[in-house]
Amino acid sequence: MTALMQAVQIEEYGGPDVLNLRRLPIPTPIQGEVVVKVMAAGVGPWDGWIRAGKSVLPQPLPLTPGSDIAGVVVEVGPGVNELAVGDEIFGVTNRRFTEGYAQYARARVDMLAAKPSSMTFEEAASMPVIAVTAWQMLHEFASIKAGQRVLILGGAGNVGAYAVQLAHLAGAEVVATASDAQADHVRALGADKIIERSMRRMDPYTSSFDAVIDTVGGGALEQSYALVLPRGVVVSAVQKPDSTRLPQHVRSDFLLVNVVTPTLEALVRLAADGELKARLGDILPLADARRAHQMLDGSQHRPGKILLIP
Template identity: 50%
Template structure:
């Protein structure tokens, strides 16, 4: 079971031993989500208890809710991973955080436990909140920004002067990838819908291409790296865009290894690894004005089911990250 489920105990200093949280007792559509009163957890070794001020909602939350997670997810569970808030208490062996610290990050490697008034987080997966961001904006950052960072620099190993093609440049991950690559002196070609081309250019893309057009064909064999944030046919087309020796990096699905070998490129899928060190780098970029965030819809914690209906396309959603604001 997740840390939150294992360690249900009163938090030190709290008058109320209970909290509200969004729980899943069976996998399925958004209506399986239940807003329930449960015991408030207590941090164990290497953990902190966070008084949650905001929660980021991502597609992986929907996959977990629907039982489609790439990781085992024993039931029942509390949904959510991205969060920002205030450290309420720390567990044994935690030295780098103290009560009252404003932090952001993710809960744990299972990506659960954040849709709640209080949440347990691994001390290795959080960092001090960017001072220039409020809680809602900070909660929108962790998973998507670190995914972009890892795709570009740790897996793609991109450097100044190289060419990257970013599929889905207007999405939550893509928007950070465009900004980070631009700041690093990398030539950025980004795909997006026609309505988002101006937005992608404003983020720093040297060239913005409507994903429905064939304009990418002029880049055949030119890209050093393709960042795939879309999958499907878009991923299949990406092999032709790479030079021999290039890399196809997907945060969506495992690329075809036979195609990779035929084109003389590397191709791989990765799962994001959020760490305090990576978050600190992202926070520094944000506080120094080198990267901007975009929050789409802000709902209250009690409206988390509505947020998931937006994820599923049942309800319309604006561009940007969905955030749940947690009342104090």
Template identity: 45%
Template sequence: MKAARIHRFGAPDVVVVEDVPRPTPAAGELLIRVAASGVGPWDALIREGRSKVSPTPPLTLGSDLSGVVEEAGPSVSEFKRGDEIYGVTNPQFCGANAQYAVAHANMVALRPSRLSHVEAASAPVIAVTAWQMLFEHGNAKPDQTVMILGAAGNVGAYAIQLAMNAGLQVISVVRSKDIEYVKALGSQTVVNYQSSEFQDAVRPVDLVLDTVGGETRKRSSGVLKSGGVLVSVVSADPMSERPDVRSVFFYAEVSTERLNRISRLFSSGRLTPQVGTLLPLNDVRTAHEMLGGAPHKRGKIVLELNG
């Protein structure tokens, strides 16, 4: 089978597509015939050797996937051959950019019928990340106000939709070119950080979701109410300047239970997938160049495999 591999850490040119043996599922695992697989910023961290969870090379890149169960390993009863599923491969976030992949059965779910394989493969990590930021670590409640830093990004776009569905007031902090996009997703208030300082433009908020980090994250502490929460997926630095607020950093944990929650929202039409550039597996190196700044469409980059 064909797979996107690295044999050493480095720039996008270390990525190669090569023939490797088809994997065999162990206990608790599924062998998936992959129809589509996502490419995200964490894949670049793995490729560069900066991930804290991935194994050392040689390895197959990719975590998000959608496809069909080819074989269920021992002790798996929730899924069977022929089931169409989506999710991620494993806690090491590798192995999905291939024609066949092994996935932990407790990290996938049945594919929502309203979504194509490409749409489903775009969603798992970023949608679950947004869910966890809001409801598990941010403890968001109806009528609270959430400010989203980087709201036009892939995680931010899901966070806006999830927050709106839950009855929160949403403030999106974006660039000028992204204003209409986040308004279309439902954001009630939009701050253009290129023309104004958001800490001077918004009322105090209950929750800040940070997908940006750096100085922007630091300044956001000033808009939190006492007792508020800042949830970040990019920075674990404590907020020592505000002892009356709480800061949280976490790594996304994709599970069947969380995916099923997301699936119900997709199936009801309350969530819309955000697919960006679509490429064949042979162009996976191009996808990694896009992660590094090369032009691409808004939304999640997805590789199309077996179809």
């Protein structure tokens, strides 16, 4: 008799109402995978894009959304030596960013890392995609160094909050946009200066940046083009910057996150040492996945990462 689990599934693309709780078979791992008993699953904007049929990757239906997970390994697949049954892990399920909203999930071992005992499952599940995105923008694309000046657009957002912390830890001078209500929080993360998020209140301090790290896009990104130094960097997690409007020799690109074990391990070392802090938002049962996606689509919710608990 096939063992079953609860999982969220969509059979057609659309709004939050296409998310349904189902009884599905517990998955079996293939080469390079493990099966994880999911203790917490993160909810991110990319989950909403997949649900709405707007993913940049092919997403055959039916599917179970969700990529960020933390939990306990219950089965290892062929060729897996890195992890064992009973290991507490966190990371991402697969390169399609699916299968996470479930009691059990298959996951690639090269997209997982050990969860430190100092972190809760909720904290660990909140980190992978957003923290790795911030790390890649700052360290792998912009190559931030101590003493450089960095402008972070959206310093109070989930990716932006990690970008502020990581830029501060790198020794950069950090300027971030944030609402007046979030300004103190962003300063506490390590921002040296706050610009009101509309970027209307500007002063000479807000010009001449070595790097612009964008997590919001739109008008804020466009206004930042004039603020980056020649040979500087503009990198966005939201949209491709318009290179024709940038100063000469400025590198720019849209970053598509690549979650891998070494990056997760680097981040979790900082978290375990207390140098990198997660911010948890609303924590809901798996059955409330529709409500979680309503929050993604604009319904009021607490600041921080939304989580589902299977």
